[in-house]
Amino acid sequence: MNKRWGIVALIFTGILISYIDRTNLSIANTAIMQTFGLSPSAMGTLLSAFFWTYAIFQLPAGFVVDRFGVRGTYAAAFFIWSIASASMALSRGYGDFLALRLVLGFAETVGPLASLAYIRRNFAGPEQGLPTSIYIAGQTFGPAIGALLGSALLVHFGWRFMFGATGLVALLWVPVWLYVLPKKDSKLPAAARPVKKKLNIRWGPVLGDLGFWAMSACVFFLSYYWYFVLTWMPAYLSMTRGFSTMQMGAIFSAPMFLMAGVNIFAGWWADRLAKATGNVFGIRLRFACGGLIGSSAILLLNFLPGSGAVLPVLVVSICSFGIASSSFWTISQHAPPGDLVGRTIGYLNTLSQLAGVAAPLITGWSLGPQKNFTVAIALAGISTLIAAALLMLTGSKGLNRLKTNLNYLPAESGALEYS
DSSP: OOHHHHHHHHHHHHHHHHHHHHHHHHHTHHHHHHHHTOOHHHHHHHHHHHHHHHHHTHHHHHHHHHHHOSHHHHHHHHHHHHHHHHHGGGOOSHHHHHHHHHHHHHHHTHHHHHHHHHHHHHSOGGGTHHHHHHHHHHHHHHHHHHHHHHHHHHHHHOHHHHHHHHHHHGGGHHHHHHHHSOSSGGGSOGGGSOOOEEEOOOHHHHHTOHHHHHHHHHHHHHHHHHHHHHHHHHHHHHHTTOOOHHHHHHHHHHHHHHHHHHHHHHHHHHHHHHHHHSOHHHHHHHHHHHHHHHHGGGGGGGTOOSSTTHHHHHHHHHHHHHHHHHHHHHHHHHSSOGGGHHHHHHHHHHHHHHHHHHHHHHHHHHHTTTTOOHHHHHHHHHHHHHHHHHHHHHHHHHHHHHHHHHTOOOOOTTOEEEO
């Protein structure tokens, strides 16, 4: 196997583990609320707390990844977040959970940035769809496996054992990562080596570009949907639809597993079409917009009674989102030059995590004493339609114009040098 694909496999595994750790609280949501007597709004704050530090440190983490590379940075961050996740087993109440969720969010900032930076520097534009889809598949396998494993551990051993076991076992990933990745960039294939050049980015045209602001707003709205699903959907299945803990785990995980397969196939298909047509942005925009419109199927949960409709609706909505998400992030890493990709993804991830802050809080506040999810589901579904409209507004011409401004190379007075 080509070594870069082996590293992509490790990237997939690393992001899978990170999503297990960050969604453990969602799986144990109801049990922890009962243990410590927490209200839905208090739990909403705990679910949101992860995203406070996750958002704040996106740009600094992007600078660190661009400056020091992915190998040691990712390993150190992975170690910290695994210890933080395992330590939640020792929590004595709300304050402990809040502090550890903040540490978890801080450390997990590196994972997505390092993953996408590696892909951007090792795969050409028409090739990036499949490795990016594999990376995105880790984001869906993580919650899927976490739901099945977490619900089983929760039922048989309790939530404390669940946090401790998943956090400590994950540490086995770190030595494998350090062994597989070369210590110096010079040992990587030529395509992977950092390019030392001056970038004279025309920030005036970039900041005045409709595409820049449309992409910035789009990432917030599509992320709002995703973080609602990750943080509150397990509770919705238990509280509103009346599923048991084990049933909740099975129903929540099924569309996530399917999403991963659909996601990888869509990435492969998009790559083929992009190579055949040479229209990288146009193809990915079609996939992203179609997926976002399909994601709005979650709105049907507000109109279809009974438990039978839940799984089909979630399958359509979540699988569609997988297609949209992988296409969006492929667009995002294709636009900037390789030496700027960490900071670009860091910027977009900052906006994404603001949605991560908002979605759990707004949901917790909107539930009320009756724990009614109608408003929360409506907001999640509408947000994907807004994101689709923003991408359509940008179009492939707008993305190509943005790429031109970000990749403007002739050195002039005052040019910034990135290394």
